[in-house]
Structures are given as structure tokens and as C-alpha cells.
Amino acid sequence: MSMQNLPPPPSFEALLSSQDIALFLDFDGTLVELAETPDGIDVPQHLAKNLHALFDRLNGRLALVSGRAIVDLEQHLGPLTIAKAGSHGGDCRHADGKNIGKIPKGLPPELLARVAEFAERRGFTLEDKPHGAALHYRSDPSLEEEGVEFAQAMAEEGDLDIKRGKCVIELVGRGANKGSALRGFMECAPFAGAMPIFVGDDITDEDGMRAARDMGGFGVLVGEREPTVAKYGLASPAAVHHWLEL
Numbered sequence: 001m002s003m004q005n006l007p008p009p010p011s012f013e014a015l016l017s018s019q020d021i022a023l024f025l026d027f028d029g030t031l032v033e034l035a036e037t038p039d040g041i042d043v044p045q046h047l048a049k050n051l052h053a054l055f056d057r058l059n060g061r062l063a064l065v066s067g068r069a070i071v072d073l074e075q076h077l078g079p080l081t082i083a084k085a086g087s088h089g090g091d092c093r094h095a096d097g098k099n100i101g102k103i104p105k106g107l108p109p110e111l112l113a114r115v116a117e118f119a120e121r122r123g124f125t126l127e128d129k130p131h132g133a134a135l136h137y138r139s140d141p142s143l144e145e146e147g148v149e150f151a152q153a154m155a156e157e158g159d160l161d162i163k164r165g166k167c168v169i170e171l172v173g174r175g176a177n178k179g180s181a182l183r184g185f186m187e188c189a190p191f192a193g194a195m196p197i198f199v200g201d202d203i204t205d206e207d208g209m210r211a212a213r214d215m216g217g218f219g220v221l222v223g224e225r226e227p228t229v230a231k232y233g234l235a236s237p238a239a240v241h242h243w244l245e246l
């Protein structure tokens with residue numbers, strides 16, 4: 001179903017007054033507009049302050065769930081005293097910083113060196129992440145096919161997962177996704193018992209939206225993509241900000 005067919009979510013005020021809500025928010029493409037490069041994003045000045053205010057409004061039932069590493073999120077937002085999952089759900093932390101589950105390892109150095117050599121030789125931009133590596137091709141979308149082929153070979157050899165996103169192919173440790181992150185938080189206070197809502201724009205967010213739906217809540221798709229399991233749609237990060245009064 002395309003975004004045009006998805007109705008907007010009920011007003012946030014109405015949702016809050018009807019039941020306890022647990023809110024899971026993606027970052028790139030959901031809270032901030034996409035940019036040419038990972039560090040080129042324009043983070044609204046009051047976003048961090050407003051997210052912490054939303055955290056208070058939700059009695060702590062707010063988590064950021066991003067493909068970025070937590071250290072990267074904090075470089076853009078400052079210290080985060082809200083719950084957060086980085087590295088596509090591989091690194092989940094409560095608001096006080098305590099980890100849920102194991103902290104994932106990075107890629108083996110020799111494999112990372114081969115990914116870096118491939119990126120340099122073929123014209124990808126390498127993002128060397130604490131728990132993986134991303135091959136960006138926004139500057140040349142024709143690179144997609146050979147990037148996927150290379151990543152598949154590396155994933156097989158290194159027993160890794162591939163995460164796809166907008167103009168990016170990532171290699172990460174096996175097992176985690178945004179759905180497992182949501183489920184992990186929902187087992188713990190203060191999230192347990194609330195209705196989960198996952199808001200995101202990209203293919204990796206579908207795991208989070210599916211988990212929210214399967215636990216009695218729903219997903220909100222930002223922008224357009226299909227297929228989607230989202231129940232509602234919002235046109236852009238600006239519309240997300242408006243909906244959440246950020």
C-alpha cells in the first residue's frame with residue numbers, strides 16, 4: 001500500500017489520553033531529513049531538548065531506534081538520557097545507559113580492510129561504524145548492484161547480516177533488527193504493558209512496525225515506500241514533528 005492510501009495517525013493528544021503509549025522513533029528520514037552524506041544532516045536546534053520533554057510526557061516510554069551507532073546519534077543530538085537502540089537494534093540501552101543484551105562486536109579488521117579497499121576502488125563512500133560498515137552510493141545510484149553482490153559475498157564469508165537502506169548497504173553482526181529492539185524494550189519497565197507505536201521511513205523500520213503491530217500497536221510510515229505494514233502515514237519529518245509537537 002502506498003503512503004497516499006495511509007490515513008494520518010490519530011492526534012497524539014488523543015492517543016495519550018486513551019492509553020499508555022510506548023513510542024519508538026527512527027532517526028534519519030523520520031526525525032531529520034535525509035542529506036547527501038551521513039554527517040551532512042541538519043538537526044533542528046531544539047530536537048534533543050524536545051525529545052527529552054517527550055520522554056517525560058511519556059513517563060519514560062520513548063526510545064530512539066536507529067541504524068546509526070549510539071555514539072553517532074549523540075554526536076548529533078548531545079548526551080541522550082532517553083532509551084536508545086543503535087546499530088539497527090544491535091546495541092540497546094535503557095535511559096540510564098544500561099545495556100539490554102550483549103554489546104555487539106565490530107567487523108573483523110581484515111574483512112573491514114577488504115570492504116574499505118572495495119569502497120575506494122569502486123567509488124562508494126565507506127562509513128566505518130563501531131558495529132559494522134556501510135557502503136553509501138547516494139552520489140552514484142548505479143553502484144547498487146555491484147555493492148549488493150560484494151556485500152553478499154562478504155556476509156557469507158564473515159557470517160554477517162546485510163541491512164539495506166536508502167542508497168546504503170550495510171554489513172552488521174547477525175541476529176538483531178529493529179523489531180527485536182522493540183521487543184527487548186517492551187519486556188522491561190517502563191515500556192511493559194503499554195501500546196507500542198513505531199515510526200519510521202525505511203525498509204529496516206518495517207521490522208519495528210511489524211513488531212509493534214504484532215504486540216497490539218501500529219506502525220507509522222514516513223514518506224512513501226511499498227510494501228509496508230504501517231497502518232498510518234505521515235508525509236515527512238516535518239509532519240512527524242508536528243504530530244508529536246516537537
Ligand SMILES: O=P(O)(O)OC[C@H]1O[C@H](O[C@H]2O[C@H](CO)[C@@H](O)[C@H](O)[C@H]2O)[C@H](O)[C@@H](O)[C@@H]1O
Pocket residue numbers: 026027028029033034035036037038039040041065066067068069127134136138165166167168170202204
Ligand atoms: O535507522 P536510521 O536512523 O534511519 O539510520 C539509517 C542510516 O542512516 C544514515 O544513512 C542515511 O542517511 C544519510 C544522511 O541523510 C544519507 O546520506 C544516506 O544515504 C542514508 O542511507 C547513516 O549514515 C547510516 O549509518 C544509518 O544506518
